[in-house]
Amino acid sequence: METIVSLVRExxxxxxxxxxxxxxxxxxxxxxxxxxxxxxWQEAIAWAKxxxxxxxxxxxxxxxxxxxxxxxxxxxxxxxxxxxNWKVRRQASSSLLNILSNEKALFAEALADLIFLDxxxxxxxxxxxxxxxxxxxxxxxxHLLTPKEPELDKLAIHTLLxxxxxxxxEVDGSVWLRWVHEHRESKTxxxxxxxxxxxxxxxxxxxxxxxxxxxxxVLDFDEAAGIKGQKGTxxxxxxxxxxxxxxxxxxxxxxxKLSTKQKQVMDKELAAEKETRDALKSxxxxxxxxxxxxxxxVIADSAGAFx
Numbered sequence: 342m343e344t345i346v347s348l349v350r351e352x353x354x355x356x357x358x359x360x361x362x363x364x365x366x367x368x369x370x371x372x373x374x375x376x377x378x379x380x381x382w383q384e385a386i387a388w389a390k391x392x393x394x395x396x397x398x399x400x401x402x403x404x405x406x407x408x409x410x411x412x413x414x415x416x417x418x419x420x421x422x423x424x425x426n427w428k429v430r431r432q433a434s435s436s437l438l439n440i441l442s443n444e445k446a447l448f449a450e451a452l453a454d455l456i457f458l459d460x461x462x463x464x465x466x467x468x469x470x471x472x473x474x475x476x477x478x479x480x481x482x483x484h485l486l487t488p489k490e491p492e493l494d495k496l497a498i499h500t501l502l503x504x505x506x507x508x509x510x511e512v513d514g515s516v517w518l519r520w521v522h523e524h525r526e527s528k529t530x531x532x533x534x535x536x537x538x539x540x541x542x543x544x545x546x547x548x549x550x551x552x553x554x555x556x557x558x559v560l561d562f563d564e565a566a567g568i569k570g571q572k573g574t575x576x577x578x579x580x581x582x583x584x585x586x587x588x589x590x591x592x593x594x595x596x597x598k599l600s601t602k603q604k605q606v607m608d609k610e611l612a613a614e615k616e617t618r619d620a621l622k623s624x625x626x627x628x629x630x631x632x633x634x635x636x637x638x639v640i641a642d643s644a645g646a647f648x
Contacts, residue, residue, distance in 0.1 A: 393436035450499035475508035
């Protein structure tokens with residue numbers, strides 16, 4: 342075989358004759374599909390190297406967009422990491438780590454989801470009754486947990502279902518938990534403690550509509566305070582001024598109006614409540630996104646989620 346076709350740029354969808362078409366920079370190679378049992382281990386090793394090239398050398402038009410991984414490449418790697426021949430698994434694991442070092446958690450999430458679904462659907466195992474050993478799942482999960490910050494929270498969600506597969510649990514059921522504990526000092530997990538520090542008062546502010554004052558008690562103050570005892574003014578004049586201020590304040594209260602001083606206090610309190618509301622909004626949007634991901638995974642495999 343050529344040098345693993347270093348010019349490969351993508352794996353395209355199967356054509357009408359059910360062949361795989363590979364664009365090798367100017368000429369095409371046709372590979373007819375055949376049963377996995379007929380694939381030699383040497384071919385499988387070359388296959389793993391090819392998948393690595395396809396993923397890492399894929400054309401990227403918009404770097405700001407989310408990665409679009411070839412489903413054929415993902416499917417191939419999900420099979421190769423569990424290949425019966427140990428040399429193939431070694432190469433597949435090496436290729437996986439090389440991909441993860443560049444693609445980080447996003448690729449790990451995509452592959453973890455696919456392996457979990459293929460396992461529950463029974464397509465990972467061979468048709469002759471042979472099952473992939475739990476030890477191989479443990480090894481693959483450890484590889485998928487190698488990416489670092491800043492996507493640990495999403496990676497934790499996507500790998501949790503894979504970590505719950507029965508045969509993996511029977512071999513090492515705490516591999517996922519150990520990984521979480523190893524990263525407990527991470528900013529991702531430290532940020533999760535913010536949810537536990539939310540007070541009832543802050544929740545009430547969060548639920549209060551924007552522009553509406555929640556803490557109305559700040560408006561209940563005596564505007565006449567500080568007048569009594571002023572130098573250069575008789576006690577009688579001070580008492581008369583206090584009485585007048587209080588009468589005007591009571592009149593405005595009944596009319597639903599605010600004094601200049603009350604408006605100043607209200608504006609200051611509204612600004613403080615907005616800061617609280619914005620901070621909680623950020624936390625809740627993050628939590629809702631994670632719950633939506635978990636909900637989608639449960640819907641995708643409702644039987645397995647509640648087994």
